[in-house]
Amino acid sequence: xxxxxxxxPSSLDPAAKAELDRAFEDLYRAHLRDVYSYAYYRVGNQxxxxxxxxxxxxxxxxxxxxxxxxxxxxxxxPWLIRIAHNLASNYYRDRSRRPQTSLExxxxxxxxxxxxxxxEGREELRQVMAKLEKLPDDRRDVLIMRFALGMDNRxxxxxxxxxxxxxxxxxxxxxxxxxxxxxIDAE
Amino acid sequence: xxxxxPAREPLGSWNVEQLLTDALRPLEPPERLSGRxxxxxxxxxxxxxxxxxxxxxxxxxxxxxxxxxxxxxVRPVFAxxxxxxxxxxxxxxxxxxxxxxxxxxxxxxxxxxxxP
Numbered sequence: 442x443x444x445x446x447x448x449x450p451s452s453l454d455p456a457a458k459a460e461l462d463r464a465f466e467d468l469y470r471a472h473l474r475d476v477y478s479y480a481y482y483r484v485g486n487q488x489x490x491x492x493x494x495x496x497x498x499x500x501x502x503x504x505x506x507x508x509x510x511x512x513x514x515x516x517x518x519p520w521l522i523r524i525a526h527n528l529a530s531n532y533y534r535d536r537s538r539r540p541q542t543s544l545e546x547x548x549x550x551x552x553x554x555x556x557x558x559x560x561e562g563r564e565e566l567r568q569v570m571a572k573l574e575k576l577p578d579d580r581r582d583v584l585i586m587r588f589a590l591g592m593d594n595r596x597x598x599x600x601x602x603x604x605x606x607x608x609x610x611x612x613x614x615x616x617x618x619x620x621x622x623x624x625i626d627a628e
Numbered sequence: 629x630x631x632x633x634p635a636r637e638p639l640g641s642w643n644v645e646q647l648l649t650d651a652l653r654p655l656e657p658p659e660r661l662s663g664r665x666x667x668x669x670x671x672x673x674x675x676x677x678x679x680x681x682x683x684x685x686x687x688x689x690x691x692x693x694x695x696x697x698x699x700x701x702v703r704p705v706f707a708x709x710x711x712x713x714x715x716x717x718x719x720x721x722x723x724x725x726x727x728x729x730x731x732x733x734x735x736x737x738x739x740x741x742x743x744p
Contacts, residue, residue, distance in 0.1 A: 462673055469665070477657035491661045498665055502672065569647040588645075589652035620644045 465505050469498055472518055475590050476525050482585045483529040485574070493532060497525040519599035522590070526582065526600060572622045580615035587612060 476497050481490035501508070501524055508520050573581055579601070586592045586600060598608035619625075694700050 465669075469669070473657055473662065473665070474654055477661065478655045481655050482652060487658070491658070491664070494657065494661060495665055495668060498669065499672065502669060563650070565647055566651045569644070569651045573648075573651070584648060585652060588648040589654055591654075616644055616648075619648075623644065623647075625644050 461506055461509075464509065465502055468501070468505070468517055468521070472521050473498075475518060476521055478589045479522055479525050479585055480529065482589055483525075483582070484532060489532070493525060493528050496528050497521065500524050500528070515599075516596070518590075518592070519596045522586065522592070522596075522600040523602070530578075568623060569619065572619055575622075576615060576618060579611060580618060583608065583612045584615050584619070 473494070477490060477494045480493040480497070481487065484490050484493060501521055508517060512520070573584060576584070582601070583597055586597045592600070594605055594609050594612065597612070598605045601608065603611070
């Protein structure tokens with residue numbers, strides 16, 4: 442990847458830049474797992490998930506100063522996930538593809554990660570993953586954010602650039618669709 | 629179902645949210661990804677810092693070089709020359725305009741003198 446081409450040199454003075462780099466390192470350490478998990482569940486294989494995670498953090502680094510100034514102290518996780526979300530969308534658009542194999546039956550590398558619980562013989566988990574992959578993108582995304590990353594409605598709304606209300610409805614519909622497709626009684 | 633297989637609950641009794649929680653577990657990134665990312669980011673920050681200092685050094689050196697290079701003197705000399713020529717042309721135009729006005733005034737006065 443041409444990482445260096447994508448990152449503009451900072452115009453900050455050295456002390457401010459060092460402080461910014463430290464803050465970015467904290468952000469990176471706090472959210473590497475979130476970005477990677479999101480990327481993995483979106484693209485369905487470890488190799489592309491790693492590339493996507495790397496690109497997301499490089500892009501985040503490039504705009505970190507501005508994001509921090511404009512966040513007014515709000516958490517930056519939704520912003521990071523939004524970057525990963527946009528990159529994942531471009532990933533499909535550029536390569537005209539969607540995950541062709543289910544997460545758990547993909548290549549052996551993916552199988553190592555993918556839903557370890559499935560290895561425990563949980564047929565239901567295999568089913569839920571298979572159905573999840575067939576959901577419309579926006580519904581699948583909100584479920585990944587909610588359940589893999591533990592994001593609340595407000596965070597998801599910020600990550601997707603939607604209102605809180607619209608996000609709540611989207612999550613509700615995604616769960617309902619999954620229930621229906623799996624033949625699970627709504628409680 | 630063979631006797632050795634675990635009894636499976638019918639799907640109808642499952643809570644889909646619980647299934648999603650179990651299925652979509654957060655994933656630990658591979659060790660090599662952390663290493664790769666840290667290397668890339670430190671390379672990028674280093675490159676940015678170097679570019680910044682190189683840029684500053686190049687700028688002052690190039691400025692000095694430009695000042696010393698006689699080829700770069702042509703442009704200011706040409707600009708002064710062009711400005712002088714333009715000013716001269718304006719002076720000539722103004723003199724011509726005044727000359728025409730004087731000629732018109734001369735004809736009018738001549739005509740006045742000719743009329744009875």
